[in-house]
Amino acid sequence: MISEFRQHVIENLAKPNVRANFRKAMDGLMQRRLDQFPDPAELERIRTQAQAIRANALSKLPELLEQLEAKLTDNGIHVHWAETTEQANQIVLSIMQKHNAKTMIKGKSMVSEEMGLNHFLEAHGIDALESDLGEFILQLAHEPPSHIVAPAIHKSRQDVAKLFNDKFPDIPYTENIDELTQAARTILRDKFYSAEVGLSGVNFAVAETGTLCLVENEGNGRMSTTVPRVHIAVTGIEKVVEKLSDIPPLLSILTRSATGQPITTYFNMISSPRKPGEKDGPEEVHLVLLDNGRSNIYSDPELLATLRCIRCGACMNHCPVYTRIGGHSYGTVYPGPIGIILEPQKAGLDVHGELTQASTLCGACGEVCPVRIPIPTLINRLRYEGVRKDASTTPGTGSRRTTAEAAAWKSWSWSASHPAIYNFGTKAAARLRGVLPMQMSAWTNVRSAPQLADKTLHERMKEMGVADE
Amino acid sequence: MNKPDTIYFFGTCLIDLIYPQAGISAVQLLQREDIKVIYPQAQTCCGQPAWNSGYRDEARAVARTQLALFPKPIPIVIPSGSCAGMMKLHYPELFAGQPDEAQALDVASRVYELTEFLVDVLHIELKDLGEPVKVAVHTSCSSRREMGVASKIESLLDQLGNVTKLEQIRKTECCGFGGTFAVKQPEISASMVLEKADTIRATGAERLIGQDAGCLLNIGGTMEKQGDAIPHQHIAEFLWERVKNPSPPSPLSLKGRGGARSSSEEAPLPLRERGWGEGESS
């Protein structure tokens, strides 16, 4: 039986246009990143620095979160803790209700995707409008993001032109990117002024100063966080860093790794609501800190590295699997290599465990990750978690173990740890099935069948008189 | 390290079964440098397939059998970045906290991937006796990113005056083999290897050279199925063909299995080992 994931894969591999969009976009992003790091030694130096900053923050996560809460509170920002996405949604809703608010304008936030916030609010009669251009397009198309930085990357200019023409028949048809952007801006501009609440994500939360940092290119983040009367920021608990001086190196490696920009057009640092005498800014600012499985990940000393992620997307840009199957195949909020390690740990290996198979372990992701998350090592670890027999802290441990596969590996192991049997077996064609205890048809679909040599290397070495000591 | 007198050779299971000629050539190259080669006949597999599938106990049982094969304090040379990476980098993880951890660390510390050993330890000097040929190189991801030895195969080929290297686009991208990945996610793997085969073919190379049997089996097998195969060869076999006396074989003697594969119209002659050097009986 073909799994749901493989079904998605088969469907998406059969879409030449989408595949071409991904390939072109990923090639471009890889090149842009490369251009930002002409000196490999310098790149390694700043990766070391970024890794150290994030590892340091995680090593004192509980203290830093407390410090962050205290500082933010001092600064006049309300802090809320949510263990689950349901709680996070409820918190957002109750803030909205307190203000009798029916409209929300949103900056880009992957955590709000994780929460399924738009659907939740919609069900409560609240209209939440995405203002990031990519997210705006996807909201029109009723699609989830396919990339964490460039959510509509799977859509071509023509796709967007058609979509706009369909949804806004009054606007003349155009495939010109500037004109399309302008059209979106015009539509959004009004909404910014009428929305009662603005929502955003957070890239870094500084414990030392109680500052929320937001990285963006379109200015919609700034609009969402300053124009409406109330600003709600949502983020994962792992986003905290210790000091304000941690920000410049992280920001620099984030933008260079993500989009190949030395810096983004906008960088927002939010440290309080509007103060008396100030002309702009929200009257009220809230931060919702979401756990949703993160503290469980935190409890494992190896898997904890997952939480170092700064969501740059470089791992997916460089992933040969992601590039081909696209973000939607994963069926998760976070696709690509980071999704492969994060999603099964959040939802359980029983739910998203198959994603750990969506990697050749080629190492391209780990090679570019700005905070050096050893993604292939963690994938390997999660494969082990999926089939191990004893208990562990990862949800769904052991759920990927099947009797047939376990038996195949057992028999392989027995044969390959008994050289006499192995060498006897090497003479038979059936031996190959011992090496790869899998169905051969999956191999021969696009490849010729491997043919065994007449004589094994063992035999040839003997014949050549090579010493056996 | 200094040039050793004696080394252990670990042939890997894919070379054992499918590409023995690569193993033979590697041994011949080493012997020609006055190195005594020990091939422990009890060797089987490094354990990587099970390790990468999450079956750690099963992998450890197999790996433990290999640990016992290399008691002398001499290098262990492996003609594969993937198996070398398993022993060098993953044995320490696999045996962490086990009674034989020290032995695993000792073995790991002595592991060399073949091209790395030829270049960094032997400082081998090659004289090209072959006809002009254009080749494309595919370096396995494990050689490149785990072992960090991607430059070695290139520098070996650069020593060969009559060999022209052609570069395929996205050269560093994975071929889609990934061990059991190829059969567990056959559709993704196919999409990767089909593109890899196309980019290599587009270079106009006459031969594909690699350093990992898995990638060669994957890319070569795909080209064969497509019916427009460029012969593929393991670097050891290619190097031996270029440097040994007498002169190299005509394309017709490139044998069907365990060596470069001919895409010529003529049926490959059953001259399995003609001209492939001393020490082989058939």
Ligand code: SF4
């Ligand atoms: S895992 Fe690393 S490369 Fe991937 S998004 Fe996170 S920080 Fe970026």
